[in-house]
Amino acid sequence: MKIYISGLYSGTNPQPGVGIARSLRTAYPKAKLIGVEYSNRCSGIHWQDFDEIWLQRPWNELNLTTHTEEIRRVLDSGALWISSIDLEIMWFAGVFPDGHPNLLTPSSAALEQVEKPAVPAHEGLPVKIPTFVTTEISDWDLHAFCREHDWKVWLKGPYYEAVRTRSWAEFEEKRHILSNDWATGRLFLQTHVSGYEESIALSAYEGELIDCVRMRKRDLTELSKTWAGDISEVEAEFIEPLREIIRKINWTGGAELEMVRDADDQLWLLEVNPRFPAWIHGATITGRNMPASLVEGATGLTAKNSPALAEEFTRVVMEIPVRSEFPLSPLPEPLGGTIGHSLKHPSGLLQFASRLHNLSSFDEEKSNGGGKSSQFKAPNVPPSFINDLGGLDLTAMETPASLFLENTAAEYFRKAGELADDLSSDALAVTNAYSIKTNPDERLIKLALESGFLAETISLPEVKKAIKIGFKPEQIILNGPGKWWRRENLPDGKFCSIFCDSIEELNRVIENLESGELQTEHLGVRLRTPNVASRFGIPVDTPEVFERLIEAVRRIPKEYKFAAHFHMASSNVGVGHWWHLFESILRWCGSIEALSGRLIEVLDVGGGWFPEDLQKDSSRNFKKAVALIPEFLPHVRRIISEPGKALAQPSMAVAMQILELRNFENVVHEAVVDGSIAELPMYFFYPHRILYQNPQNGGWKPLGRGKTKLLGRLCMEHDIVASNIELPENTQIGDILVFCDAGAYDRSMSYVFGRG
């Protein structure tokens, strides 16, 4: 018996070829095992169990037609072929559409049923699939997905590779790398599931499940790959639906179901690999030789029993002799100025992936990652933006110009007011506050005043401005670490609330209140809870500081209502995490109440909302929040809600003109605009929706993702205001682009640069 085994890479993220060979050698001592590789750098070619090595040229050089014919001859001669290379398996499915009795790999119909991330064939198994989206949706929506899942997301390539992306800048960078590596923009984002990893490995022939085992990872490499594990039986509740699925999709070959078991014991299916796992010999050691069971199932030749040596296995690093017929190659020269020799994918798998995309046998529509011409969706832009833009005469403006979207802004403030009224009850009043630092534009501050908002300030100059616009001191909240800066601006009168940022400040403010130097209705603290990367508030992460805080709170004179303050940018920490922090703050406040004997009567909640996150089920979410408060803090009578950038962000946009178009291979690959990151300093933190104005009819078109970089006018390396957009075909110099969502910190933190 001759068995060809392909995929012999044997680094810390190995292919299973060597493990399959070791297992088959145990079961069929006399079989001729032929190792197939596409690079002489894959160390598995030197493994002793191979009687012969069939070394091919790397995938990027290989003549696939000749290679197909050679493989067909091998299979026709009666030899078996077990592949451990996902891409080779997909390619086989294309070039052997009707299969071959000796080819122990699944068909393309079967592969489609286990495609990640959806894994259509998981129905019936006691598993869930982690939420995912394709990266073909707009950047705006991708950012929303990341926020919704607290930035605990993985960007995954079409076949292999998964990278954590913790911020928008990181996401953009990794997306660029992965898209280039795999020659496709069709990647996907999937939520992270915390828990313990386990797998089920199986062997099946022509739709019959032959054997399967469970493996729990017990030690991991730096990349979370298996280093040690234990093997156990798969329970009947899993095997029965699995058997049904294997039958239904007529699977042939090995497979691995990679899963995570969470703290609630729920299994999450991450992916199904269409081959044996690299640890497969670990199962053989425990007496479950699955490669042998596959060969036995396919040929009927009885395998020699594999003795159970243990229930657990581990890996070691071994040095083995290099076969003289395959001497080692020299190391490639490091690229100028770089560190390391870059030896990733020595067999040219990345190039093979892009070759596969170009093969007609590889069905682009159905395939998961292929596609030369991916369809990226443009973002949805609210009609009110377009209406407001219609009322502005852009030709009369000097660009870059900041545009105030008047009706949009009014509408957002009105809705926030309505929501507060809706949530208020006799027992609990909900009041909005506008944080002036978000955007100190007078038009917005005025809107806030007219909409019944309080003014939230971080400095006495901000207080002065609020008063100038019409706020009274009792409508003003003071917050932040530097609120007493420029004390000459301190107004007469009683503030609404003062929130102290430290125990030192709290003690000082108590003295000032007692001496009559300051007046306020509420006096409170801002807390910095453990595990929050923040420079604000009183850190309660040691029992010593917590005890000092309790002592200070006990000293607050009884005539001031005690208040607590919680602000956290949900757009940075994620929406789910924001809610956790909110509940966490309520618990800390409950402890402070219980220990200090001072009841919390006012809670100031806010922070960095995206308008969509605030509006999405807002009444449901806010009702939930408002309902949660009395559970922990039954004496709160007033909630101050600071929607932050949810109101300011959509209220302004930045218009800019195209100064130059640069072509490369008939594509505009760079365009220079007169705007810059000086007007869009938040460019690195979130994507902005971009509108293009048709110069003929004045109509507006949202831009999707494409190949054009928009370079800002500044002579600064990082002044790139958009790195991948698709400009309309007839774009001309002088055409107008409008960057929406620029009304919050883009505006307040914009700076003057390069204007002489």
Place this chain on the structure above:
Amino acid sequence: MYLDAVSNTLINTNGSAKTARTIEKKAVFEYWKDWQPSQISHHGGLCCEIAREWITATDFSSLNGDGIFTGPRWLRQKFNWGASRFPIHWCEAVRRDTLDCGALAALAHEVFTVRGVKSSRVQLVQKFSALATSQWTDSWGKGNEPLAWIKDDLIYHEGCAIDTGDKNIKVWDASAGWWVDSKPADGYGALLAIRLSDFNLRTGESFKWGEHIIKADEWLETS
């Protein structure tokens, strides 16, 4: 009576010389069968109350949104594992750098309970090696007294168990920061015996832990 060090068998030499020697197997938990789980004491004042609130509020913050069955590994990040003097009060415990398995288990039990998880204390007997236990004897006892929690290659250890539903339990080793594997094992670090000890459990109430059925307040040999 003496202990056969090799087979862990208690050899009864009492009684008439004519009687055949009766050999009874001594349970691995024999030395600790009457021990009770360690407790953290409370001064009854604000000092200990602040400390307890701090532990439970910090625990909730440390969950970072994960489920309530998540093991409170942060406790082990905060405190080293080592000898603790008893009695120990809450206000002292939170300020110590080092806590022993009993104090760590008591803290873990407290945080699980406050999270709303049904939790009970567990007492464990683990096997290590004579070398490991002699190291502990040296470092904990400074070479003076033999330590009561060590007997040859066995050690007494504490943790806590949580009920994840339908009387299925998971056993949390608060000193190691991991869930104890219920699969029977022998050898270095293996768990040999376990007892669920909690005042709130009814005697005889039983729980499922992997393949084991554990009755409250009764020692069970697991390997």
